[in-house]
Amino acid sequence: NAGVTQTPKFQVLKTGQSMTLQCAQDMNHNSMYWYRQDPGMGLRLIYYSASEGTTDKGEVPNGYNVSRLNKREFSLRLESAAPSQTSVYFCASTHRTSPETQYFGPGTRLLVL
Amino acid sequence: KNQVEQSPQSLIILEGKNCTLQCNYTVSPFSNLRWYKQDTGRGPVSLTIMTFSENTKSNGRYTATLDADTKQSSLHITASQLSDSASYICVVRGIAWYNNNDMRFGAGTRLTVKP
Numbered sequence: 001n002a003g004v005t006q007t008p009k010f011q012v013l014k015t016g017q018s019m020t021l022q023c024a025q026d027m028n029h030n031s032m033y034w035y036r037q038d039p040g041m042g043l044r045l046i047y048y049s050a051s052e053g054t055t056d057k058g059e060v061p062n063g064y065n066v067s068r069l070n071k072r073e074f075s076l077r078l079e080s081a082a083p084s085q086t087s088v089y090f091c092a093s094t095h096r097t098s099p100e101t102q103y104f105g106p107g108t109r110l111l112v113l
Numbered sequence: 114k115n116q117v118e119q120s121p122q123s124l125i126i127l128e129g130k131n132c133t134l135q136c137n138y139t140v141s142p143f144s145n146l147r148w149y150k151q152d153t154g155r156g157p158v159s160l161t162i163m164t165f166s167e168n169t170k171s172n173g174r175y176t177a178t179l180d181a182d183t184k185q186s187s188l189h190i191t192a193s194q195l196s197d198s199a200s201y202i203c204v205v206r207g208i209a210w211y212n213n214n215d216m217r218f219g220a221g222t223r224l225t226v227k228p
Contacts, residue, residue: 092156101159107155
């Protein structure tokens, strides 16, 4: 099992550019999450997907969109990147039988100039 | 104000020494509390999880304690190793466990173990 994988690992964007962060899990998990991690702050939930076909806003959804493409994949899209979106983005997943245990991907480091 | 406060922000200790990290929370009602270890450049990995009825839980050289009355938790690391150098994150889940948006993350304590 690869667990939770994320691509790319690192990306530099110019203000106004768009991009999609990819996340996939091979653990047959039901729920998937996108977080951002900024210095001096805890991880903050951007969006989550409780199951295939559903998505909900988290604490900081503005400027982002998500797609739960299938059970395995959950993508995060920045339509028009802003410097405030410079952060490290983590994807996580949980199985419905153990909703307490989140498995995290390695993260995507995004720099918006 | 963050509902989960961790202290200290950073800590440097010598290899072989013990240390204790603190987590204070205001999340209420409370379901469980988890400690994660996050190595540089990686995602967090779960160390321990405790419900409100548990006072202590160990995982090897890591021992977590919980006082639900004072809303405080600590993570004690015994006989530290260089590989313990990481950020340690406290996460508190509210009672509505079915609400996936009900977790609060602390900012973490950055531990550096020096030889």
